[in-house]
Amino acid sequence: xxxxxxxxxxxxSYATVSRVINNKDDVKQETRERVQKIxxxxxxxxxxxxxxxxxxGMKLIGILLIDxxxxxxxxxxxxxxxxxxxxxxxxxxxxCGLDNTKQExxxxxxxxxxxxxxxxxxxxxxxxxxxxNIKKYFSGKPVVxxxxxxxxxxxxxxxxxxxxxxxxxxxxxxSRGHRNIAFINDYVTFSAQEKEAGFMEGIGRNNILYNExxxxxxxxxxxxxxxxxxxxxxxxxEITAAxxxxxxxxxxxxxxxxxxxxxIPADISIIGFNNSIxxxxxxxxxxxxxNKRYDLGAKCTDALYAMLKGKKVEPVxxxxxxxxxxxxxxxxx
Amino acid sequence: xxxxxxxxxxxxSYATVSRVINNKDDVKQETRERVQKIxxxxxxxxxxxxxxxxxxGMKLIGILLIDxxxxxxxxxxxxxxxxxxxxxxxxxxxxCGLDNTKQExxxxxxxxxxxxxxxxxxxxxxxxxxxxNIKKYFSGKPVVxxxxxxxxxxxxxxxxxxxxxxxxxxxxxxSRGHRNIAFINDYVTFSAQEKEAGFMEGIGRNNILYNExxxxxxxxxxxxxxxxxxxxxxxxxEITAAxxxxxxxxxxxxxxxxxxxxxIPADISIIGFNNSIxxxxxxxxxxxxxNKRYDLGAKCTDALYAMLKGKKVEPVxxxxxxxxxxxxxxxxx
DNA sequence: CTGTTAGCGCTTTCAA
DNA sequence: TTGAAAGCGCTAACAG
Numbered sequence: 001x002x003x004x005x006x007x008x009x010x011x012x013s014y015a016t017v018s019r020v021i022n023n024k025d026d027v028k029q030e031t032r033e034r035v036q037k038i039x040x041x042x043x044x045x046x047x048x049x050x051x052x053x054x055x056x057g058m059k060l061i062g063i064l065l066i067d068x069x070x071x072x073x074x075x076x077x078x079x080x081x082x083x084x085x086x087x088x089x090x091x092x093x094x095x096c097g098l099d100n101t102k103q104e105x106x107x108x109x110x111x112x113x114x115x116x117x118x119x120x121x122x123x124x125x126x127x128x129x130x131x132x133n134i135k136k137y138f139s140g141k142p143v144v145x146x147x148x149x150x151x152x153x154x155x156x157x158x159x160x161x162x163x164x165x166x167x168x169x170x171x172x173x174x175s176r177g178h179r180n181i182a183f184i185n186d187y188v189t190f191s192a193q194e195k196e197a198g199f200m201e202g203i204g205r206n207n208i209l210y211n212e213x214x215x216x217x218x219x220x221x222x223x224x225x226x227x228x229x230x231x232x233x234x235x236x237x238e239i240t241a242a243x244x245x246x247x248x249x250x251x252x253x254x255x256x257x258x259x260x261x262x263x264i265p266a267d268i269s270i271i272g273f274n275n276s277i278x279x280x281x282x283x284x285x286x287x288x289x290x291n292k293r294y295d296l297g298a299k300c301t302d303a304l305y306a307m308l309k310g311k312k313v314e315p316v317x318x319x320x321x322x323x324x325x326x327x328x329x330x331x332x333x
Numbered sequence: 334x335x336x337x338x339x340x341x342x343x344x345x346s347y348a349t350v351s352r353v354i355n356n357k358d359d360v361k362q363e364t365r366e367r368v369q370k371i372x373x374x375x376x377x378x379x380x381x382x383x384x385x386x387x388x389x390g391m392k393l394i395g396i397l398l399i400d401x402x403x404x405x406x407x408x409x410x411x412x413x414x415x416x417x418x419x420x421x422x423x424x425x426x427x428x429c430g431l432d433n434t435k436q437e438x439x440x441x442x443x444x445x446x447x448x449x450x451x452x453x454x455x456x457x458x459x460x461x462x463x464x465x466n467i468k469k470y471f472s473g474k475p476v477v478x479x480x481x482x483x484x485x486x487x488x489x490x491x492x493x494x495x496x497x498x499x500x501x502x503x504x505x506x507x508s509r510g511h512r513n514i515a516f517i518n519d520y521v522t523f524s525a526q527e528k529e530a531g532f533m534e535g536i537g538r539n540n541i542l543y544n545e546x547x548x549x550x551x552x553x554x555x556x557x558x559x560x561x562x563x564x565x566x567x568x569x570x571e572i573t574a575a576x577x578x579x580x581x582x583x584x585x586x587x588x589x590x591x592x593x594x595x596x597i598p599a600d601i602s603i604i605g606f607n608n609s610i611x612x613x614x615x616x617x618x619x620x621x622x623x624n625k626r627y628d629l630g631a632k633c634t635d636a637l638y639a640m641l642k643g644k645k646v647e648p649v650x651x652x653x654x655x656x657x658x659x660x661x662x663x664x665x666x
Numbered sequence: 667c668t669g670t671t672a673g674c675g676c677t678t679t680c681a682a
Numbered sequence: 683t684t685g686a687a688a689g690c691g692c693t694a695a696c697a698g
Contacts, residue, residue, distance in 0.1 A: 002674095002675055002676085003675065003676065004675080012684075012685085013684065013685045013686075014675090014676085014685095015677085015678085015684075015685060015686075015687095016683090016684060016685075018675095018676065018677060018678085019677095019683095019684090021676095022677080026683060026684085027683070027684085028683055028684085031683080031684085043469055043470070045441065045444050045445040045470070046445055046675085046676075047386070047445065047447065047674085047675050047676070048382075048385075048445050048446045048447065049381075049382045049383075049384075049385030049386040049446075049447060049674080049675080049676090050382075050386050050674070050675035050676040050677090050690090051382075051675080051676060051677080052381075052382030052385075052676095052690090053380070053382040053383050053386055053674090053675080053676070053677090053689095053690045053691065053692090054675085054676050054677045054678080054689075054690050055676085055677065055690090058382070071404060074407045074411065078407070078428050081427065081428065082428065082430075085427075090427070090442055091427070092425060093426040093427075094414065094418075094423070094424070094426075095411050095414060095415065097415075108378060109423055111378050112378040112379055112380065112381050113381045113382075114380065114381065114382065136376055137376070137378070222613055222614065248610075248614070251614045251616075254616060255616050258616055277581075277611075278610075278614050280555055281555065281581070281584045281611050281614040281615055282614055282615070282616065283584075283587060283588055283591055283615065283616050335690095335691055335692085336691065336692065337691080345668075345669085346668065346669045346670075347669095347691090347692085348668075348669060348670075348671095348693085348694085349667090349668060349669075351691095351692065351693060351694085352667095352668085352693095354692095355693080359667060359668085360667070360668085361667055361668085364667080364668085379691085379692075380690085380691050380692070382690085382691080382692090383674090383690070383691030383692040383693090384691080384692060384693080385674090385692095386673095386674045386675065386676090386690090386691080386692070386693090387673075387674050387691080387692050387693045387694080388674085388692085388693065388694095
C-alpha cells in the first residue's frame with residue numbers, strides 16, 4: 001500500500017497525498033479530509049527508505065556501545081534513545097564489542113544509514129583508531145562521546161572526573177586515620193587508568209606509605225575479586241581500606257571479608273565505584289563513588305541536540321563524581 | 334560521493350560500480366580492481382536508503398523491549414542483535430515503555446522501516462492490544478515474542494515454563510520438610526501471574542497449609558522487599574522458606590533476615606528467580622530458579638532466522654527452568 | 667564482461 | 683489548490 005494506491009482510491013494525484021501526509025497547508029480542507037480518511041482506513045505507512053532517499057535529514061541518531069553487558073552503558077544508551085524520541089528522532093543502537101575491525105564496521109554502518117548524529121558510549125572509544133574512523137566517516141557530523149574525548153572539531157566529550165574523585169577519596173580516608181589503603185583495578189580502559197592515576201595522586205600528596213603490593217590489577221569479575229581480595233587482605237593485615245574501580249569488584253571484597261571474618265567497616269572499609277545497583281544488592285550496602293551515569297546520558301543528549309541544532313558546545317563537559325556513604329565505611333564524623 | 338561519481342572517476346558505467354560493490358562475479362578482474370581502488374580512496378559508502386528502496390529485504394530486524402532498565406531484556410536484545418549481525422542483519426533496537434500508545438507508535442516505526450522481522454521482548458507483549466497491532470502492521474512478517482505468546486499465524490512465542498518451575502520448587506521444599514512457605518510476587522506481568530499459579534499448584538497438590546498471608550504482592554524493588562519481608566517474617570515465625578518472583582526481591586529477603594537475625598538457610602530458606610547477577614552479588618549468594626535467559630535470546634534468534642528463511646517453526650517453543658542451588662538453601666541431600 | 671534502462675516510493679519544484 | 687515531472691542513489695533485468 002503506497003502513496004500511488006492511496007491516490008488512486010482518493011481520486012487525486014499522489015503529490016496531493018504526499019502533501020496531506022506531510023501536513024502541508026496548501027490542500028483544500030475537503031480534499032485533505034477525504035485523503036486522510038483513506039489513509040487511515042488502509043493503515044498506510046510511509047516507507048522510510050523512500051523518505052530517507054529524498055529527504056536530507058531523516059532524524060536518525062546512531063548510538064554505539066562497546067560492552068553490551070555493561071549495565072551503565074546500555075542504560076545510558078536507552079536513556080539517550082528515550083530523550084531523543086521526544087524530539088522526533090529515532091535511534092539506531094548497536095553494540096560493537098571490543099574488536100577494532102568490528103568497530104570500524106559499525107561506524108560504517110552508522111554512516112551509511114545517514115545518521116544525523118552519533119553517540120559513542122564508553123571510555124574505550126578514546127583512542128587513535130576511533131579518531132581516524134570518525135574523521136573518515138563522520139567529519140562534519142556531530143559526535144558525542146560518553147566518558148571519553150577526542151580532539152576533533154565535531155566531537156564533544158562528556159567526561160567524568162574520576163581521577164579527581166579517587167584522589168579525593170584517598171584524602172578523606174587519610175584524614176580519618178587510614179594509612180594503608182589498597183586499590184583494586186581492572187586497568188584496561190582509559191577510565192581505569194584515570195582512576196589509578198587518581199589513587200597515586202592521593203597517595204603521593206598525603207605522604208602515606210606507598211606499597212606496590214596494595215595495587216592489584218584484576219578482571220572485572222566477582223569471583224576473581226573474591227580470590228584476589230582474600231589474598232590481598234590476608235597477606236597484608238595492615239590494610240584498613242580498599243578502593244575498587246567498579247562496584248562489582250567491591251562485591252568480591254565484601255565476600256572476601258566475610259570469608260576472612262573481617263568486620264566491615266570496623267576492621268576494613270570497602271569503597272566501590274558507580275553507585276550501581278550492585279552496591280545496593282550487596283549486604284552490607286557498599287559505599288561507592290557515584291559517577292552520575294544518569295547525568296552522563298542527559299548531558300550527552302543535551303550536547304548532541306545542541307550540535308544538531310547548529311549550536312556551538314564546549315568540547316569537553318565535565319561531570320563531578322560524589323562519594324555516597326553507605327554501610328561499608330564509617331567516614332562521616 | 335555516490336555511485337555515479339565513482340563511475341565517472343573509474344571511467345565505467347555506474348552499473349559496473351554497483352556490481353563491484355555487491356561482489357557480483359561478472360566483472361573482469363582488472364576492472365574490478367580499478368573500481369575497488371577508487372572506492373577505497375574515496376571512502377565510498379553506499380546509501381542505505383537507496384539500497385533499501387530498490388531491494389526487497391534490507392536485512393533489518395526490529396527489536397522492541399518494554400522495560401529498558403530490565404537487565405534481562407536488554408541483554409536478550411543485545412544478544413539477538415549480536416547473533417543477527419553475524420548473518421549480515423542489522424538491528425533496530427528500541428524501548429517502548431509501558432504506555433500502549435507508545436507501543437503502537439513504535440510498532441509503526443518498525444513497520445515503516447521495513448524491518449524484515451520483529452522481536453518483542455517481555456511477557457507484557459502478551460495482550461490483546463499488541464495482538465491487534467501486530468495484525469495491523471506486521472501481518473505476514475515473522476514476529477517472535479520472548480517470553481510470551483500470541484495466537485497469530487506469523488507469531489512464534491518462546492516461553493519459559495515458569496509455572497511448572499515454581500510448582501516444582503514447592504514440591505522440593507515440601508519433600509525436605511518445609512510446611513510453611515511464603516511467596517512474594519510483583520503480580521503485574523503475565524509472567525508473574527504464571528509464577529503465582531505455579532505456587533498455588535504446588536501448595537495444592539502437596540496438601541500443605543494454604544495461608545493467604547503468606548502471599549505478598551509488592552513492587553519489584555529492594556527496599557520495598559526488605560520492609561515487606563521483615564513484616565512477613567516477623568508476623569509469621571513459622572515460615573521456613575520464601576520464594577521470590579525476582580532475584581532483586583529475594584535480595585530484600587536476605588537483607589530482612591539479616592535485620593531479624595534469622596540464619597540463612599538454617600532458620601529460613603530464600604529462593605529467587607532469574608539466576609541473575611544479583612543472586613551472585615548478594616551475600617550469601619541466592620539459590621535461584623534459572624529461567625535461562627541466554628537460551629531465550631538464542632531461541633528467539635533461531636526461530637526468527639528460520640522464519641525469515643521461510644521455514645515453518647513451532648508456534649510455541651518451551652524453555653524449562655532449572656533450580657540453581659547456592660547459599661540460601663540446603664536442599665541437596 | 668559491460669552498458670542501458672527501468673523502476674523502488676517519496677518529496678519537491680514548476681506549471682496549470 | 684492541484685497535477686505533472688524530475689530526481690534522490692541504488693539494484694537488476696535485458697541487451698549487446
